Amino acid sequence: MARYDVVIIGGAIVGSSVAFYLREEGFAGSIALVERDPQFTHSATTLSCASIRQQFSIPENIRLSQFTLGLFRRLKQEFGVDADIAFHEKGYLILASEEGLPVLKANHEVQAAEGADILLEDAETLSRRFSWLSAEGIVAGAWGRSGEGWFDAHALLMLFRKALRAKHIDFITASVTGIGRDGAKITGVSLDNGERLAAGLVVNAAGPNAGRVAALAGLALPVEPRKRSVFVFEARDKFSDMPLLVDPSGIYVRPEGSVYITGGAEPEDTDGPADPADFDPAWPLFEETIWPVLATRIPAFEAIKPTRAWAGHYDYNTLDQNAVIGPHPEVKNFLFANGFSGHGLQQAPAVGKALAELIVHGGYRTVDASAFGYERIAANRAFRELNVI
Incomplete structure (x- = not known):
């Protein structure tokens, strides 16, 4: 039976970030990174819309994404001169109706206090700024002038994975089928290949x-998979100034090269745990719900051609749609890095840095993730993020 000081369950962007920053912080112990899907075919990382924003409702989420933005700014210094994730810094444009305006304003105040470059503008100003936009039913919007946009998720993941190969990390392809526990201590994990790994510490990064x-x-962890469909369509008109637009309905759209991608507005009454094998996009959602909204918000999209779609699962925290980060208060050698509810990719480097500092130095230094601790889960006390996209 092999023994590791740290076993990380999940080798996509969150798990890889934890392993990377452990070595960056000087951790010299043995590390195993266990991943059941090494091609990341069904990974939440690679099936996401790969975007980054600072438009959150609580400061702690803004700070996590700001750390990752800083990484993007120094990408070549961290990963080499050829490092490129095709970051398109075109912002988010989050629109609000009269009903949603108080929340938009409150969120903007939080964002401004954290130094985020977000403009809050009325409908008339937005219509002048973005000629393709219909402000019907809109009273205002918040636009990220800088520090927001989208990027290549696979490229970012591969930068971390490639860097790990020089950092003496053991990559193990397997599913975890059991976790040994002796009272308040995790002792190891069992794998579907029959192996067992003794572990000094286990990090749950299983998405x-x-x-x-x-x-x-x-x-107990209130995190479950939720299916999200993403649709690709062609349009005659190309809008080079288009941010990632979020309609008050929750439907979003953004450019992706010569095409556009869109999604959102899954019905609440049917939005439950996903079948682990279900990765079929929900085409009726596009035809019946999304397309009519797109045509209203951007009149040029009345005539579009859907081309393809995909579906992915993300880790939905049913308590408060916020991350759970840090150790279990009683089983202290079991650490959580879970429940990001759609913003895990953009916050993974910050979480990796935070947990690495916690493990190596005994506390958070660069990024304080204490607000996301498991204690609130145990107390059933929500720490709610209002701006979930």
């Missing part, structure tokens, strides 16, 4: 499967 992984250790 949409995080709730199941926690349950293997006898721990």
Whole structure:
């Protein structure tokens, strides 16, 4: 039986970030990175819309994304002169109706206090700024003038994975089927290939499967997979100034090269845990709900041609749609990095840095993630993020 000082369950962007920053912080112990899908075919990382924003409702989420933005700014210094994730810094444009205006304003105040470059503008100003936009039913919008946009998720993941190969990390392709626990201490993990790894510390970075992984250790975690469909369409008109636009309905759209991608507005009454094998896009959602909204908000999109679609699962925290980060208060050698509810990719480097500092130095230094601790889960006390996209 092999023994590791740290076993990380989940090798996509969150798990890889934890491993990377452990070495960056000087951790010399043995590390195993366990990933069941090494091609990341069904990974939440690679199936996401790969965007970064500072338009959150709480300061702690803004700070996590700001750390990642800083990484993007120094990408070549961190990963070499050829490092490129095709970052398109064109911002988010989050629109609000009269009903949603108080929340938009309150969020903007929080963002401004954190130094985010977000403009809050009325409908008339937005219509002048973006000639393609219809302000019907809109009273205002918040636009990220800088520090927001989208990028290549696979490229970012591969930068981390490639860097790890020089940092003496053991990559293990397997699913975790069991977690050994002796009272208040995790002792190891069992794999579907019959192996068992003794572990000094276990990090749960299992994405949409995080709730199941926690349950293997006898721990409750309100995180489940939720399916999200993304649709690709062609349009005659190309708008080079288009940000990632979020309609008050929750439907979003943004450019992707010569095409556009869109999604959102899953019905609440049917939005439950995803079937682990269901990666079929929900085409009726596009035809019946999304397309009519796009045509209203951007009149040029009345005539578009849908071309393809995909579906992914993300790790949805049913308590408050916020991350769970840090150790279990009783089983202290089991750490969480879960429940990001759609913003895990953009916050993964910050979470990796935070947990690495916690493990190596005994506390958070660069990024304080204490607000996301498991204690609120145990107390059923929501720390709610209002701006979930």
